[in-house]
Amino acid sequence: MFDLILSIQEATILFKAQQAFQNLNFQWEKGQNWAIIGDSGWELTAFIETLRGNTVLSSGKIERPFSKSYVEEKTNAGEVNSFRDLIAYVSQKYVFKNRSHIQNFYFQQRFNSSESEETVTVREYLLEVDPKLPGPWTIQKVSELLNLEPLMEESLLKLSNGESRRLAIGLGLMRQPKVYLMDQPMTGLDVKSREEFGEILKVISDHGVLVLITTSGNEIPDGISHIARISKNGVLKSWEKKDFHGTQIEPLNVPTWDWELLKSLLPEKQEKVDESVVKLKNVTIKYEDHTILDKLNWEIQPGERWLLKGRNGAGKSTLLSLLIGENPQAYSQDFWLFGRKRGTGESIWDVKRPTGFVAPELSRYFPANQTCRKVILSGLFDTMGLFKKVSPEQEALAEEWMKLFELTPLKDTVIQRVSLEHQRWTLLARALIKQPKLLILDEASQGMDEFQRKLFKETVQQICEQSDITLIYVSHYTEDVPDAVDKMMELSGS
Template sequence: MSTTLLSFEHITVRHLQQTLFADLTFRVEQGQNWALIGKSGSGKSALLDTIAGNFNIMGGRVSYPGLEEVVQQHTATDPFLTPRKLIGRVGAKYAFRNLSNTTEFYYQQRFNAHDSEDALTVQGYLATIQSYADEPFWTYERTIDTLNLGHLQQQQLIKLSNGETKRLLIAAALLKNPLLLLLNNPLTGLDKQTRAAFDDILTAITASGTAVIMATSPHEIPSSITHVAELESGRIVATSTRQAFQARQPVTTELPPLDTEELRALLSLTTAPAFEVIARLENVSVTYGGKRVLDQISWEVRQGERWALVGPNGAGKSTLLSLLNGDNPQAYGKQIKLFDRQRGSGESIWDIKKQIGFVSPELFQYFPAQNTCLHVIESGFYDTLGLLRKSEAANAAVALRWMRVLALEQYAATPFRQVSASVQRLSLLARAMVKNPPLFIFDEPCQGLDAGQQAHFKHVLDTICQVSNATLIYVSHYQQEIPASVTQTLQLEQGRRVQT
C-alpha cells in the first residue's frame, strides 16, 4: 500500500462563491495523525470538508494514493466504491431524518412525546451504516462498547443529549471502518469523564489502522496525534510534530477592547421588569417512555442570581432548561413558577420567551440559515427562529450595535450559512442579548469558540452582570468557561439534584 494517504499540491478551493484556500499544499503519510489548530474561521473545518470531497477544488494536483489502491483492489466486488467512501467524518452539525425519511428533525422535537417517537433508535441508526472493510475491525459490538453506547441502544436519536449524540456520530463513522477519519472538534459537548476517556478511544482508533485528522483546540491535542498544522486566514502557516509544537511557549491571547460605555448604553435602552422569583420548581419529575429523566427536582432562582448548571452528559440538564424556556409541554401541571407566575395559569409560550435570552447546542443545530447575520440577531427581538417579518430599522440598528460589542460587525450583511461556525454561535449569543431580558439561559455557549472569543464573551457577560440585575443560568462542561460572576451551582446526576 502506498505510504501517502492524501496529497494536495497548490490547490485552490471555492465554496458558495468564496475562495477558501489558494495555493494550498497538504500531505498526509501513513502512520501520521494530524491536529488542525488555529483561530475560529482560520479554515480548519473547511480543510476537513475539502479532504472529504465536499468543496470544489480548482487547479493544482489532488490524489489519495492509499485510498485509491484499496478501491482498485475491490473493483470486481464493488464497482461503486470510491475513495470518498473510505473516509469517515464527524462534523460540527448533524442531519438525522425521521422514520419516513421525509424531513430532518426540528427544534423542540425531542420534548414533544408524539413527534419524538418519529425517529430511529441508536441501534436502528447504526444498523444503517455500511462498512467497506473485508474483515472489519470496528464491529457493532466493539464500537458500542468503546463509545459507551450500550445503555442507549433503544433510545430514539432525538432524545439523546448533545454529548451522547457526539459519541453516536463517532461510532457511526467508525462502523464504516474508514482508512481516514476526520473529526471536527470531537471533544465539544463531552463531559469531563468522557473527554478523559477520549484519549484512549483515539489511541484505539489509530492503532486499528485508521488515520485521524482532527480540528481541535491547541490545549486538547490527544497523545496519539503525531503532527500539528497551524492555520491562519485560509493558509497553513506552520507544520510540526506534536512534541515540537507542545514544547513552544504558549502565546498570550490579545482580546479586542470592550466598549463598556456602549454596553451600558445598550442595556439602558430597555428597563427589565422586576420579579421576586425568576424560577421555582417543587419536586418536579419528567418521564419519557418509562425513563425518568428528571427526578423530584426542587430549585429556586431569584432575580439577580447567577447559577452554573453542571452534570455529565445525559444528566437531565437540557430537559430542565426546556421546562424553564417554554419548550417542554410537560411543564404544564407541575409545580413550576416562572417570573412570579404559576406555569399553566394562562400565560403563553411567548409570554415566557420574551423574558429569556436563550442559546443551546440544539438551537445552533436547527437554526435556519437563510438570513444574514444581522437579521439573525434582530430576530431575537421577536423570539423567532430567523427573521420572519420585515426588518425594523430601529431594532436592526440595535442589533448592529451588539455586533460591534461582540466584534461581529464585519459579518452584518453576510448570509448566516456562509460564515464560520464560531461566527454563527456568536451571532446567536448576540440574538439572546439583544432585547436585554431579565433571564439569560446559556447552554454551553462557548462551543466552537477559540480562546480569544471565549475570553471576550466572558468579559462581556461579566460586565453585563456587574452593571445590571440580569439573572444567569450557565451550562458548561469546562470549569474555565464559567464566568466569574457565577456564584451558585446546581449539579445533576441521572436526573437527580446532587448536593455540592
C-alpha cells in the same frame, strides 16, 4: 514513499471563495495520528475540507496514496468510486432527519414524547450506513466502544449534545474507514468523556484506522502521535506528541467589541425585587420509566449568576427546557418563573418573553430562508424565524446589534451558511435584543476557536457588569466561565 498516506505540496487553497492557505505543505505517513491546532476555527475546518477534497486547489499538488489500490480496483471493474469512500468524517454541524428523511424538526419536539417518534432510533440510524468495503466495525463493537448501548432504542431527538457527538463518531466507524477525520470532536463532551476520548482513539487506531482531528493546543488526547500548528501561511510548526507542550503556544491576542455600544443596548440597572426568578420544588421529570430529574429543588434570585454543571445526559437540557417553556411536563410540577406558578393560565409567550436563550443546536431549527438579520429580529417575537413586518425602530435596533458583533456584512446571509462563530454571535444578539431579565447560555460558545471563546467569555462578563441580568451558564470548560458567575448547581443524573 511506501508509507505515505497523504501529501500536500506548495498548495494554495480556496475555501468558500476565500483564500484559506498559501504555501501549504503537509505529509501524513502510516502509523501517524495527527492533531491539527491553530488560532482560527475557520482555518482548521478548511484544512479538513482540503483533505476531503472539498476546497479549490488553485496551485500546488495533493496526493492521496491511501486510496490508490482501491480506486484502481474499482475503476478496472467499471464501478463508480472515489477516495472519499475510504474516509469517515465528523463535522461540528451534524444534522439528523426524520423517518421521511426530511429535516423539518422544530425545537420543542425534543421534549414531546409522542412527536419524537417521528425520528429514527439510534440503532436504526447506525444500521442505515452502507459501507463501500467490509471492515471490523459491527453495531455491537461500535455501541460498546462509545457507550451507546443504553441509547440504542432512543429517538435521535432525545439525545443530549454529548450523546449526539458520540453517535456521530459511531456512525463514521460504521463506514469502515481507512482514514477518519474529525473536526473538533471533543466539543460538547464533559470532562470524563474528554478523558475517555483518548482511549477511544487508541482502539480506533488499533483497528488500522488512521485518525486526524482538529482541536485546541491545550486539549491533545491520548492516541495522537503528531501535532501540527497551521495558519493561512501553511504549517507553522509540527511536533511529535512527546515533544509538545501547550505552553509553547504563544498567548492569543484576543479581539474586542465596542463595550460602550454594548452598554447602550442593555437595559439600565433597576432596583432589585423580592420575588424569585426561578423556584423549583421537588421537580421530577420522567419519560416512560426513565427518570431524568428526581425531586430537584433550585431557587434563583434576581441578579444571580449560576453555573449549571453535570455530565452528558445528566438532565441539563431537560431542566433548561422547563425554564424556557418548551417542556409540557412543567404544568404538573411545583415550578415558579418570575413569581408565577406554571399552569396558572399563562401563555407560552408569557413564559418566553422575559428569557433569552442560546444553545448551539438552535441554528438547526430555523427555516431555510432565515438570514442573520431575520434570526436576530425573531428574538423580539420569540419565534424560530421572522414572520411579520417589523417597525423602523426594531430594524434600527437589529442594525446596532449586528454592528456590535460585526455581523453587518452577513445580514442577508442564511444562518446555516455562515461560520459557527458567526452563528453563535447571531444567536446571542437574538437572545439579547429583547432585553431579557434571565439569560440562559447553554454551551453557547461551542464551536468557536480560542480567540472567539475568550471574546465570548469577556462579552458575557461585560453583560453582567453593565446590567443586572440574571444568568444561567452551562459549560464543560471551567476556563470558559466568566468571573461574574459565582454560584453553582450540579446535576448528578439518574
